[in-house]
Amino acid sequence: MxxxxxxxxxxxxxxxxxxxxxxxxxxxxxxxxxxxxxxxxxxxxxxxxxxxxxxxxxxxxxxxxxxxxxxxxxxxxxxxxxxQKGLDLYPIMMAIVHWGDVHMVDTRGRPLLHEHRSCGKMFDPVMVCSECGEPLSAKDVHVHPGPGARPSAEKGSLEKKPKVRKRAA
Amino acid sequence: MxxxxxxxxxxxxxxxxxxxxxxxxxxxxxxxxxxxxxxxxxxxxxxxxxxxxxxxxxxxxxxxxxxxxxxxxxxxxxxxxxxQKGLDLYPIMMAIVHWGDVHMVDTRGRPLLHEHRSCGKMFDPVMVCSECGEPLSAKDVHVHPGPGARPSAEKGSLEKKPKVRKRAA
DNA sequence: TTCCTATAGTTCTAAAATTGAACTGTCAAT
DNA sequence: ATTGACAGTTCAATTTTAGAACTATAGGAA
CATH class of the missing domain: 1.10.10.10 (Winged helix-like DNA-binding domain superfamily/Winged helix DNA-binding domain)
Structure with a gap:
């Protein structure tokens, strides 16, 4: 790559x-x-x-x-x-800002607050499932090859099961 | 910077x-x-x-x-x-993948599909407001300086109102 | 008129980051 | 004794990026 x-x-x-x-x-x-x-x-x-x-x-x-x-x-x-293609990057931007808000703030707090005009409140962005509306987390999601997947068999990381030797303490 | x-x-x-x-x-x-x-x-x-x-x-x-x-x-x-800090990057990943799914696919379609185990369906990630649950778009959001904002007056892009000259055709 | 400023770049050299390839070291298996 | 797997490290060559200066057009001030 x-x-x-x-x-x-x-x-x-x-x-x-x-x-x-x-x-x-x-x-x-x-x-x-x-x-x-x-x-x-x-x-x-x-x-x-x-x-x-x-x-x-x-x-x-x-x-x-x-x-x-x-x-x-x-x-x-x-x-x-x-x-429009550019505007559609907004969720990426918000996700990045939110991670920083959670994990990279100093003692002073967030540099910016976000107000949702529709409801008038200060909010955080939440990523949800388009089908059931529940918040997403990595372990609830399973990936499948789609129509545009790489054609042949993968040497991909998912199938690899390295042999084990002496276990760590 | x-x-x-x-x-x-x-x-x-x-x-x-x-x-x-x-x-x-x-x-x-x-x-x-x-x-x-x-x-x-x-x-x-x-x-x-x-x-x-x-x-x-x-x-x-x-x-x-x-x-x-x-x-x-x-x-x-x-x-x-x-x-956990790393796992919390998941929404950023999903937002990036989703933008690619929408704007960068070729004729063959998506390389990967995502299944939400909780509801069993193939889904897209949607970013919503934590307060009202509505999907977010850039123009519905207004930013305010937060407690950790840069202290002094900004030469920031928001206040700058460049003077106009001869208008373009 | 001449000078200064604003705007949107381009050009150039030096410094930093990335690539590509080879090399190190440990141990298991043959 | 040799080979292969694994997890790096080292070093020269190439690309990117940084920093600074320079170009060009036009408005307005002196």
Whole structure:
């Protein structure tokens, strides 16, 4: 598996990481969700080098996550806004923020609180099953190969049962 | 903002990215959730260089996402298993996989299907509000500074209202 | 007019991260 | 005595990223 060919892997996680897995990309997208739209805005908010910022924006546009839209002629200027594909990254963002809220806060508490406009309350995001609505946990989920699975037999980690030697204390 | 000091930022997303944002780390964690536990298992599943794999595993252990547990004496061998902190990354994983399932599939369809053992059905993960249970979307959420917010006034992207010039066509 | 500023990049060199390949060491099995 | 499995480590070559300077257009100020 090569980093530059992640998008060709038969794995939705690898493919997604091919899009958002580069250094700084998720932080750029955070800014997008906080309504930053312009080059200088991203640059000053993140302190990323201009070179890399230009690269990343170009890639995100190519991948259909952002759209580059002119907001001014003479001199020509553009701003970057999330497409629907980009907006759909929201659950990923929220999941990341929530994990940080739970596991990475210092004594002062959370940097940001989230208010759900529909119900007016401060909330946490919860991931649930689309079918029964119950919260998901790793051990309640079983994976099956889907139609787009890698065709042949796997040397995959699931089947491997390494032989045991002397047991540890 | 420096990549090596992300964990000190007053931002839960930045802090989390400091933990899982390195190249290959999320793919290593994918393997963990698929029950890979050993060095060779990760290496052969991912094709990552042994050098980097060793680095990443060390960092994840340091950060409390994995625990390194001996499973054999003579020669001493260890395996890497998810801590609770690591298991709590599950919603992030699922959100990433789901986005790929929606936006990155080829004509053949999804590589993997997920079955919810509790209800027996194939499902998609849905992110909902902990307070009202409704699905979340970016525009229904408003952010407020929390107790751990950066103390002073922000040069943040939210307040900046750049002056407009000649409008684009 | 000339200078300064704002915006959105591009270009260049140095530093850091990643890759690829080979090498180390322990023990079991042949 | 040799081979294979496992879990790394080491080192040179390549890629990425960081840091700083530079380009270009245009508005407004002096």
């Amino acid at each position: 090569k980093w530059d060919e992640l998008e060709d892997e038969p794995c939705s996680m690898a493919r997604t990481i091919g899009v958002i897995g580069d250094r700084w990309t998720l932080l750029i997208l955070r800014e997008c969700f906080l309504r930053t739209r312009r080059f200088e805005g991203f640059q000053s908010a993140l302190g990323i080098t201009r070179h890399l910022l230009a690269e990343r924006l170009k890639k995100l546009v190519r991948q259909g996550v952002l759209r580059r839209i002119p907001y001014q002629e003479a001199p020509k200027r553009h701003e970057y806004i999330l497409t | 420096k990549w090596d000091e992300l964990e000190d930022e007053p931002c839960s997303m930045a802090r989390t990215i400091g933990v899982i944002g390195d190249r290959w780390t999320l793919l290593i964690l994918r393997e963990c959730f698929l029950r890979t536990r050993r060095f060779e298992g990760f290496q052969s599943a991912l094709g990552i260089t042994r050098h980097l794999l060793a680095e990443r595993l060390k960092k994840l252990v340091r950060q409390g996402v994995l625990r390194r547990i001996p499973y054999q004496e003579a020669p001493k061998r260890h395996e890497y298993i998810l801590t």
